Amino acid sequence: MKTLTNDALAAARRYLLLNARLIDRLRCERLLDGGPVDRALAVLRSYQNADGGFGNALEPDLRGPESQPEPVEVAFWILDELDAFDDPMVIRACDHLLTVTAPDGGVPFVLPSVRTSPRAPWWETPDDPPGSLVPTASIAGLLHKHKVEHPWLGPATEFTWAAIGGTSELQPYTARAILHFLEHVPDRDRAHDEFARLREAILATVSLDPAAEGEAHFPLDFVPEPGTLPLFGEEVLEAHLDALIDQQGEDGGWAPNFPMWTPVVAHEWGGFLTVSRLRTLKAYGRLTS
Template structure:
């Protein structure tokens, strides 16, 4: 990877939010700048919408977009500096909006998203909800609000993870975030954190794609999908997959220094998809850059 070229692509093309995120994570910039930019995507009800995640232009608050806001805050270390945002998120989550009481899960997709430009996966289906984003949202409430209801949900989630035979990559990332937040907030009365860490590592091993020829070409999860920094969740035996992913990054960096997305929307919003792709590319490039720096010793090709 040409590291400097990747950094310049991000600086030149990122939205103000992602640029502040980049500055905070890679340059030691102010975390408060991320908080201020993130506020622009928060609704009066406390939840998040408004194309924070570029694949979904629904202005209304949704669980998955609110979870994405938490990801932003965690990854740049700003959870402790976002008091008003945190209070709003907790208020919205406790309101029950977007929560399926029958399944006891926050919905991955909501009906109102169909009324706005979106990718096909944001149209609700009839199946059982996964733990994405429920486990990280429940842990968030355990950390900032407490409440036995959320603790029980977290215990159920990690109990399931310990014996799961199949786990989606985005679902695993929610478990990673959940475990990290419990460690960060010192929440030790819900689950055994050491045991849970091993369950997350095992889940990464289940979810990571072993067909290395698909890395960066198809929508599959190589190691770079999970790790954007040194991590305690790297399972044993994936060294060859890491090397393959690093090689794919070297090969697939584009002439402008950035990386492309590997998915289509499969909905009739061609112009909006093009805009979303432009928004996504700096974020994807940040993910590749973080992985490359962590697992390649920071050396460019």
């Protein structure tokens, strides 16, 4: 079993100092050194708009200031890392989600306001977008995980159940969102039933070869920390944890394997993902003590 050496960890820290945003440096400081939560929260709060939503390139491929649903998910993942779901940012963001939720109970993948700012080419939407499992399912899953009560969550949960029930073939990001929701939604019997029904469809979106190139989605993208739903066996996870250590770049970071459409996002995604990879290695006991 491989572990990330102290030299490799030092290289990752140097990579973050040279390339990463302040929010990601502070995520790393909290993860590895028990750094202060308050400072990380103050920086995250600067990405939140007056309407309660998040924007301002917190999701690096959305460069504009306007609030979008996906940056709420990114903010919530960071709050999850910081164990700070009691911060007022959460309720403010949920209040905002109420204002952009589609009639079906889900939030759209992206809102038409995205057209006013530079963004990656895949952020496109019709004029009246419907709710989408990405990011509704992940946001709902995180709120359930932290037992947050808010009027947005009930309809969003029902939307997610209905959308899952009508699903048989999946795309990778949708599969990951569904898996996270099923991991944390309170109705455990229903979650296990849907997981059993969709397990093979989820696995069909996974690249089990650690050397797969291109925009592959690997087991650790689906289970970045140990969970309760039996998607992968121990041998698969161990092999991919070894591979994750080997995939650290010569510069000390972990590079994105999806398109970089403008130069700055390579640095911003690299910093975000490097901290996420370190978090996964720590969660599975692969950092040198």
